[in-house]
Amino acid sequence: MFVMIVGCGRVGSAIAKRMLEEGHEVSVLDEDPEAIAQLEKNEEQTWVDLGGSFTVGTALEIDALMEAGIDRADAFVASTDGDNTNLVIAQLAQKRFNVKTVVVRVLDPARAAWYEQQGLRTVCPTKIAIEMLEDAVLEAVG
Amino acid sequence: MLVVGAGKVGWNLTRELIDRGNEVTVIESDAARFSTVEEELEHSVQYGDGSELWVLERAGIERADMVIAVTGDDEDNILICQVAREKYGVERVIARCNNPRNLQHFELLGVKPAVSATDLILRLIEHEVPRYGLLHLLDLPQERLEIIEVEVAGGSPADGTMVKDLELPDGALAIAILRDGTGFVPLADSVIQAGDEVLVVLDSGLVDEVSPRFRAPEGAPAA
Numbered sequence: 001m002f003v004m005i006v007g008c009g010r011v012g013s014a015i016a017k018r019m020l021e022e023g024h025e026v027s028v029l030d031e032d033p034e035a036i037a038q039l040e041k042n043e044e045q046t047w048v049d050l051g052g053s054f055t056v057g058t059a060l061e062i063d064a065l066m067e068a069g070i071d072r073a074d075a076f077v078a079s080t081d082g083d084n085t086n087l088v089i090a091q092l093a094q095k096r097f098n099v100k101t102v103v104v105r106v107l108d109p110a111r112a113a114w115y116e117q118q119g120l121r122t123v124c125p126t127k128i129a130i131e132m133l134e135d136a137v138l139e140a141v142g
Numbered sequence: 143m144l145v146v147g148a149g150k151v152g153w154n155l156t157r158e159l160i161d162r163g164n165e166v167t168v169i170e171s172d173a174a175r176f177s178t179v180e181e182e183l184e185h186s187v188q189y190g191d192g193s194e195l196w197v198l199e200r201a202g203i204e205r206a207d208m209v210i211a212v213t214g215d216d217e218d219n220i221l222i223c224q225v226a227r228e229k230y231g232v233e234r235v236i237a238r239c240n241n242p243r244n245l246q247h248f249e250l251l252g253v254k255p256a257v258s259a260t261d262l263i264l265r266l267i268e269h270e271v272p273r274y275g276l277l278h279l280l281d282l283p284q285e286r287l288e289i290i291e292v293e294v295a296g297g298s299p300a301d302g303t304m305v306k307d308l309e310l311p312d313g314a315l316a317i318a319i320l321r322d323g324t325g326f327v328p329l330a331d332s333v334i335q336a337g338d339e340v341l342v343v344l345d346s347g348l349v350d351e352v353s354p355r356f357r358a359p360e361g362a363p364a365a
Contacts, residue, residue: 060217
């Protein structure tokens, strides 16, 4: 499977490394050329030597998305630090490039819920954290 | 009317809209900017991130007739307009497009009209300095039609030819001739002259077939 990941912070880079370990082809796009360091942290080899690919570019630029291979991606993960950026590029991946599996990180629970209803696969870390913290508190107080 | 973003565009726009008697609220997410704008616009400006649903709701999006997203970020403007139309049923939205290369995204996601100042200026420049004597006057991408203005070069196939003998491809029609500062709708036997500007309506994509009719043949000295 060919997985494309946009946004190489803590989340994006962790998913990228995991996918590569699982034997998938992985392409990462980030606007910061230094972000590749996240992928090479605690590694002896470079990300490219490990078999991954990395493209520097802005998420909304079609040229950058194409260079990173969006037109042949089987799965697309939008994990930049901007909710709106993620929601826009995920829709591009889905509607323009017909990527089969599209997953979007959305920090704002309200936007995550609404776009989920519209047919996007959203993951809201905020909502998950709230639920886990609530459960932990309720469990502690019995 | 709801304006999102009180930068230079949003602030001036809000002021003009209020002067024209509209009820307008503008949302600004930068605290310092908000304070500055609030001194003038007072209760018409609200502080908050205009891409957060509750901020939009607090500003009255549910009863807005129009939402105008003019922040400096295209992804924010796309999202705001998409949510306004599809979630809150706002009938009219207008989005500012900062980078004209992003216009295709606005279009794909159904956000229109999108206004790009850069694109408008580029078109004006093209109008002042027409490339190869050809100017796109109107594009209707959905209807797959466009209207172009072409200058008739001396020695071109069109030069001295009647409109009916112009041999334009099917799907293209000469609809007006501009000559000596006036324009007229040509008859079949109107004769086109070098220096005329001809307006042609055509199916999208025919431009490369149409324009050679008005250009001087290869190798001929420029008129």
